[in-house]
Amino acid sequence: MAPIAEWLFLFLIFPGLLFTVVVGLTLCWVDRKVTALVQWRAGPPPGQPFWDVLKLMGKEVIVPAQAWAGGFLSLPFVGLAAAVLAGTFVWIATTGMAPTPGGDLIVVIYLLAIPTLAVILGGAASGNPLGAVGSSRDMKLMLSYELPFVIALLVAVFQKHEIDGEMVAAGTLSLSGLMEFQGDVGSILFRPSGAIAFLVALLCAHAKLGFVPFDLAEAECEIGEGALLEYSGPLLGLFKLTQAVLLATLPVLLVTVFWGGLDPTPLGVLAFIGKIVLILVLFVLIKNTNPRVRIDQAMRFFWGPLTALALLALVLAQLGL
Amino acid sequence: MDNLLLPIVIPGAVGLLVLFLPARMRALHLLLGIGGALATFGAGALLIDTRGAVSWPWMDLGGLQLDFALKMDAFSSWAVAFTGLMAVLTAAYGAGWFRGKGGAPGRYYAWLLLATAGACGVLLADNLLLLVLFWELVTLMLFLLAATGREEGAPGAAKAFGVLGLGDMALLVGVVLIGLDRTWSISELAASPLIADQASYVLMYVLLLVAAMAKAGAMPLHSWIPTMATGTHASVMAFLPGAVDKILGIYLLARISLDWFVPGDGLRLAVMTIGALTILGAVFMAMIQHDLRRLLSFHAVSQVGYMLLGIGTGTIIGVVGGLFHMLNNAIYKACLFLGAGSIERETGTMDLGRLGGLVRVMPLTFGAMFVAALAISGIPPLNGFASKWLIYEACVAAEMPLFLIAALFGSALTLASFVKVLHSVFWGPKPTEMDGVREGGGGIGMPLAMVTLAGLCILLGVFAAWPLDNYIGPAVGLEAGGAVTGAATLEGNPAAWSDVDGTEPVDRPYPLGTLEPLLLTGLLAVGVLVLLLLAHAGQMRMRRVRPVFVGGQPFDRDENRFPGTEFYRTVQDLPAVGPALRLGASGQLDPYEAAQRAGTPAVRVLRRLHSGLVRDYLFWCLLGIAVVIAVLIGS
Numbered sequence: 038m039a040p041i042a043e044w045l046f047l048f049l050i051f052p053g054l055l056f057t058v059v060v061g062l063t064l065c066w067v068d069r070k071v072t073a074l075v076q077w078r079a080g081p082p083p084g085q086p087f088w089d090v091l092k093l094m095g096k097e098v099i100v101p102a103q104a105w106a107g108g109f110l111s112l113p114f115v116g117l118a119a120a121v122l123a124g125t126f127v128w129i130a131t132t133g134m135a136p137t138p139g140g141d142l143i144v145v146i147y148l149l150a151i152p153t154l155a156v157i158l159g160g161a162a163s164g165n166p167l168g169a170v171g172s173s174r175d176m177k178l179m180l181s182y183e184l185p186f187v188i189a190l191l192v193a194v195f196q197k198h199e200i201d202g203e204m205v206a207a208g209t210l211s212l213s214g215l216m217e218f219q220g221d222v223g224s225i226l227f228r229p230s231g232a233i234a235f236l237v238a239l240l241c242a243h244a245k246l247g248f249v250p251f252d253l254a255e256a257e258c259e260i261g262e263g264a265l266l267e268y269s270g271p272l273l274g275l276f277k278l279t280q281a282v283l284l285a286t287l288p289v290l291l292v293t294v295f296w297g298g299l300d301p302t303p304l305g306v307l308a309f310i311g312k313i314v315l316i317l318v319l320f321v322l323i324k325n326t327n328p329r330v331r332i333d334q335a336m337r338f339f340w341g342p343l344t345a346l347a348l349l350a351l352v353l354a355q356l357g358l
Numbered sequence: 359m360d361n362l363l364l365p366i367v368i369p370g371a372v373g374l375l376v377l378f379l380p381a382r383m384r385a386l387h388l389l390l391g392i393g394g395a396l397a398t399f400g401a402g403a404l405l406i407d408t409r410g411a412v413s414w415p416w417m418d419l420g421g422l423q424l425d426f427a428l429k430m431d432a433f434s435s436w437a438v439a440f441t442g443l444m445a446v447l448t449a450a451y452g453a454g455w456f457r458g459k460g461g462a463p464g465r466y467y468a469w470l471l472l473a474t475a476g477a478c479g480v481l482l483a484d485n486l487l488l489l490v491l492f493w494e495l496v497t498l499m500l501f502l503l504a505a506t507g508r509e510e511g512a513p514g515a516a517k518a519f520g521v522l523g524l525g526d527m528a529l530l531v532g533v534v535l536i537g538l539d540r541t542w543s544i545s546e547l548a549a550s551p552l553i554a555d556q557a558s559y560v561l562m563y564v565l566l567l568v569a570a571m572a573k574a575g576a577m578p579l580h581s582w583i584p585t586m587a588t589g590t591h592a593s594v595m596a597f598l599p600g601a602v603d604k605i606l607g608i609y610l611l612a613r614i615s616l617d618w619f620v621p622g623d624g625l626r627l628a629v630m631t632i633g634a635l636t637i638l639g640a641v642f643m644a645m646i647q648h649d650l651r652r653l654l655s656f657h658a659v660s661q662v663g664y665m666l667l668g669i670g671t672g673t674i675i676g677v678v679g680g681l682f683h684m685l686n687n688a689i690y691k692a693c694l695f696l697g698a699g700s701i702e703r704e705t706g707t708m709d710l711g712r713l714g715g716l717v718r719v720m721p722l723t724f725g726a727m728f729v730a731a732l733a734i735s736g737i738p739p740l741n742g743f744a745s746k747w748l749i750y751e752a753c754v755a756a757e758m759p760l761f762l763i764a765a766l767f768g769s770a771l772t773l774a775s776f777v778k779v780l781h782s783v784f785w786g787p788k789p790t791e792m793d794g795v796r797e798g799g800g801g802i803g804m805p806l807a808m809v810t811l812a813g814l815c816i817l818l819g820v821f822a823a824w825p826l827d828n829y830i831g832p833a834v835g836l837e838a839g840g841a842v843t844g845a846a847t848l849e850g851n852p853a854a855w856s857d858v859d860g861t862e863p864v865d866r867p868y869p870l871g872t873l874e875p876l877l878l879t880g881l882l883a884v885g886v887l888v889l890l891l892l893a894h895a896g897q898m899r900m901r902r903v904r905p906v907f908v909g910g911q912p913f914d915r916d917e918n919r920f921p922g923t924e925f926y927r928t929v930q931d932l933p934a935v936g937p938a939l940r941l942g943a944s945g946q947l948d949p950y951e952a953a954q955r956a957g958t959p960a961v962r963v964l965r966r967l968h969s970g971l972v973r974d975y976l977f978w979c980l981l982g983i984a985v986v987i988a989v990l991i992g993s
Contacts, residue, residue: 048881049888094893101906103787103915105717111886114893118885122878141872143750146766147738154737154773161781164715165906169786169920176774177928183770188763195759210754211872267906271893333928340932351759 052128054121061281062086064317068284071321086281093274101267103164112162113268113275116155120279123148124286130212131289131298131309141210142190145290152279153179153245156254160264171263174332175254178244181339182251186241188347192234193294197357198222204357216298224297230353235295237347242287243320244335246280250327251335288316360412362428364401365438365478366492369394369445373471376464384463388453391467395449398474399442406435411484411545422487422534423542429484433612433833436825437481437605440685444692445474448597451696451807454800455593455703465506470597473499477602481609484544486533493529493569496598496606497522503594504586514586521582521950525572529610532565536618548617555622563621566614567629574607575599576666577636580659581948584643587655592699595651599658600695601688608665608684615669616677616834626670633666634761637768643942645775646930648923650698650708653779654691657734660768661687667765668749671756674834679748681830686741686818690730693811697727700804701783704795710779711923715788715915720797724784726808731780733815735773739879741815744822747873774926782922787915820879 047053065086073080100106123145153175160172193215197204200222207218225231244251255263265276292298292312299309330338372394376387413427430438448470456463476499479492500522504515539558541547552559572579583599615621615629637660644656661683668680700723701716702708717724733740736747746769753762797805818825905913930936945951967974 044877044881045884048884054885054888098901100901100903102903103715103906103913105785114886114889115882117889118882121885122881125881143747143766144738144873144878147736147743150770150773151737154777157777158780161777161785162717163906164785164787166786166908166918166920168906169781172777172781173920173925176777177926180770180774180929184763184767187766188759191759191762194754195757206757208754208757210751261907261909275889275893333931336928336932340935355759 047129047134048122048125052132052134053125057121057124057128057282057285058278061278061283061285062090064284064313065281067314067317068321068324071318072325075321075325090274090277090281093277094271096270098270098272099267101164104267105162105164108162109159109267110272112155112159113272113279116152116159117275117279117282119148119151119155120282120286123151124282124289127212127286127290127293130216131293132301133213133216133299142194142212142215142294143210145212146187146190149245149283149286149290150179150183152283155279156264156276159268160266163264163267165267167260168264168266170260171254171256171266174256174260175247175264177332178251178254178335181336182241182244185237185339185343185347186245188344188351189234189238189241190294192230192347192350192354193225195351196225196228196230196354199357206354212293215294219297224295226295226297228353229358230350231295233346233350233353235291237343237350238291238295239316239319240323240343241339242291243323244339245287246283246320248320248324250323250330253329253332253335256329284317288313288320291316360428361401361405361408362410362412362430362482365398365405365442366428366475366482368401368475369398369471369478370475372397373468373475376471377468379464381464384456387464387467388456391463391471392446392449392453394467394471395442395445395474398471398478399439399446402435402439402442402478405430406439408435413484421538423485423537424487425485425542426488427484427543428482429545430482431833432829433609434481436829436833437609438478440688441474441477441481441602441605444597444601444688445470447692447696447807447810448593450803451593451596451699451800452803454803454805454807455591455699457799457801457803466503466591469499469503469506473503473598473602477606480606486537486542486544486547489544490526490530490533493573493606494526496602497526500598500603503598504590506591510589511586511591512589514582514589517585517950518582521579522572525569525579528565528572529569532562532569535562535565544613544618548613551617552619554619554625559619560622560625563614563619563625566610566618567625570607570611570614571632571666572607573603573610574662574665575603575659576607576632576662577639577659578947578949580636580640580662581945581950583658584652584655587651588649592651592695592702595655595658596692596695596699599655600691604658604662604665604684604688604691607662608669608680611666612669612677612681612834615672621672626672629670630667630758630761633663633668633670634764635663636660636666637663638764638771639942641768641771641775642935642939645771645778645926646939646943648710650701650710650713650779650783651695652708653710653775654694654698657694657772657775658687658691660772661691661734663768664746664749664765667761668745668752671749671752671758671761673752673755675748675755676752677834678826678830679745679752681833682748682822682826683742683745685825685830686733686745686815689811689814689818690733690742693726693730693808693815694734696804696808696811697723697730700797700800700808703804704797704799705792710782711921712789712791713783714786714919714921715784715792716795717784719788719792719795720784722797722805722809726805726812727784728780729812729815731776733819735776736769737773739819739875739882741818741822744819744873744875778922778925781925786921787913787919789916789919820875822875 066083070080100109126145157172157175160168194210195206197206207215209215219225226235247255255265268276296312299305372390376390379386408430411429413425416426417424452466473496476492476495480489483489483492501515501519504511504518554560554563575583587595640656640660644653644660647653647656664683665680668676668683705713707713733742736742750762750765753765908918930939941947
C-alpha cells in the first residue's frame, strides 16, 4: 500500500475516524449505563448514543445573528478532525501497527487541546454573552489542568531506571519509545512515582472530558451549556462526537504512557480492554459522587495540590523510584 | 565596491536622501521609502548564497583597531534578507498608515531605512567595534522612531534609550575587553573561541549577554518594551521590538554562545533559567493587560524566553529551534502589532473593554490576526508550533524537565491570552460605539503587509523542513541535507542527537520524537473535508439565522456584553498568583524604576554641589589637580 493510501486508511477507518467514533460512542453508553445503575435506574440500550447523534445530524442548523458565522460553522469540524488525529496517533502507538509514527507525545498533547479550543473559540464566536462566560471558564479550566497533566505525562518521559548499574531515563517523547521503555523496565504505573502521576493524569483527563465536578464550563443551570449554548443540530452532534472520540483516546493515552499499552495477544487485548473499562468506571464513579465546583476552586485544586503531587512524582522519577 | 556593502549602503543612502528632501514632497518620500526597502530586500535575497569577506583598514587608535570589515556567512545571509523583508512590509504598511493623515512620512522612512542599514551592518560586521557602531545606530533609530510624531511616545522612547543604553554600554565594555585580550576580528575570534571557564571570560560573556538580553527584551531588561508600546506607532513596534531587535539580540546571543565563547554548564543553565522565567513572568503579565498594544508587547517579551531556552540548551536541535523561533516570532509578532495598528487607526482605541464585534467590518485584519494569534500560541500546524516543538525536544535532550514544563505551560497561557484578545476585539456583540468602523482606510498597503505575514505563518509551519534544511541548519554548521539537520528530525529521523557541546552524537536507546508537519496538516485537512462532505450529505444545508438566546430576554448589544477584560479576573484573585501579578504590575521589580528610585537621592547630592559659585567650582578643580599630582608623584 502506498504511504498516502495507508495513512488515509489509518486516519479514516482504523484506528481513526470510524473506529474511534464507534468505540467512543460505545464507551459513552458504558458511562450512561453505569451512571444509571449508580442512580438505581435501568439506563439506555446500547444503541442509544448512536441514535442521539444520528438524530442531531438530521436537525437544522441555527446560526446566531451576532455570530462570526465562518468560525461558528467550521470550528466543530476542526475540533473533531484534531481529536480523531490525536486518537489515530495514540492508537497506532499503543497497537504498534504503523511503521512510521507521525507525531509524538507533544504533538498528541497539542492535538488533544484543539477540540477544547474549538469549543472555546466557537462559544466566543457565537456572540452570546453566556457562551463567552462558558468560553472564559473553559479556557481557565484548560489552563488549570494542562499544567499538572503535562507534568504527570512527563514523569513517564523522565522516569529513571537502573540498567546495568546506570540510571537511564526513557528520555523520549515518542509514544512507541515510551512503550518500548516500559517493555524493558516494566509499567511505570507500578512505581510510587508512576502511581502518583497516573492518579494526577486521570483527574486531569477527567476535567479535560468536562465531566462533573469539572463541568463548570457547561453548567446547564447557571449558563445553559455555556460555550455550546448556541450550537444545535449537526454542529452540536459533531461536538458530541468529538467528546466520544476523546473518551476513546484519553484512557488509551494513559494506558500507553503509564501502563504498558496493548500487548497484541488475545490475552493482552482482553487485559487492555479491562484497563480501559477500569479507567472509565473510575471516571464514572468520580463523576457521580461529586457536586460541581466553581472555577476558582478548580483552579486552586489543579494549580495547588495536584501540581504539587505531579512535581513530587517527577522528583521521585528522577530519583529512580 | 563590494557586493557585501549593498545591504548597508542602499538603505543608508536612501535613508539620508529621504531625510534631506523637503517635507512637502510626500509622494517622493513614500516612493523612496518603499523603493529603498525593496532594494535592500532584493540585495539581501540576491546575496543569500554569497559567502565571503571584505575588509578596509579604517582606524587604529592605540590598540583599538577599527576596520571596516564585513563577512557574509550562512547565518548572516538569511538574517539580512529577512531584515530586508521586514523593512519592505513595514514600509508598505506605513504608506497605508500615512494615507489621508497629516504628518510628514519623511522622518519615518528615513529612520526606518537607517535602522535597516544599521541592522544589516550588525549582521554583516566582521569587526567587533564596527558591530558596536552599527548596534548603536539601531538603538538611536529606535529612539528617534519612538519619539517621532507622537507626544505620548516620549517617555517610552526615553526609557527604551535608557535600558538599551545600559545594554549597549555592556556591549562596548565586553567588546573592548575581548579586543584587548584577544582580537578585534570576529572571524579570528570564531576560529578560536574563548573557553568561558575563567572569571575574565565569564565576565566578557555576561556583558555581551546583558547587551543581547536588553536588545531582545528578556527579563529583567524587558520593561522598555511595554512602556514604549503604549505611545508608539504600531508599525514601529512591529519593526523594531517586534522583529529587528529580536533578530539582533538573538543573533548576538547565538554568536556568543556558539562562535565566540564556549559557555560552561553554569552559564548555559543561567541563560535557560532566564529564558524560562521570562516566558512565564511576561505571559502572566500579558494575560491581565487591558490595552491591546501593551498586551502584545508582553508577549514580545515572553517569546524571547523560548529563544533563550532553546539556545541555552546547547544542543543542536535547541539552537536550531531557538533561531527558527526568532524568525517565526518576528513574523507573527509583526503581524499582530500591525493588526493592532489597523484597529487603532480605524477605531481610535486600544482598550479591550471598549472594542468588540469587529470581525465583520475588518475581515482582513481579523483573518491575519487570527492566524498570527494561533501561530504565537503554537497551535499545529502553524510556524510557532514547529519551532516550539524543536525547543521542547531540546529540553528533553538536555534532560531539563522543569524548563520543558515552563515552556509548555507558557504556551497554554499564551493561548489563553490570545483567546481573550480575539474575543474582546473581534467577537461578541458590536458596541454601538464601534458602528461606522470599517476596514480599508489605509489603502492596500496595510492589509497587504498583514496578510503576507499571516501567509508566512502558515507556509513556514506546513513546510517547516524547508527553512530548517536550507538556511537555519547550515547557520549552525550543519550540512544541507545532512544527517543532523532539523529537517531530518522533522521528517521522522530522530538522528538529531548530539551531546551538549553539539559535537559528538550520542547513542540513545529510544528515539527522540517525531513531527511531520506536512502529514499532520494533510490529515487534518482531509479530516475536515470528509466531515464536511458527510455533514453536507446530512442536513447541514438547512440553516436559519436567529438572534442569540440570552435567557429569553430581548438582546441589547451594549448591555449584554461579556468584555474580554473580565476573562481572567479569577486568575488575578488566586492566592500567590494574584499578589505576584500585582507586584509585577506595580513596577517594583523593574530595574529601570529601581535605578530611578536609587538615583534620585544621588542626583540630589550632586545638585547641591552645583552651587553656581565660581569659587566652589575652582575649589573642585584645584582639588582634582591636587589628586592627579599626588597620584603622579606616588607612581
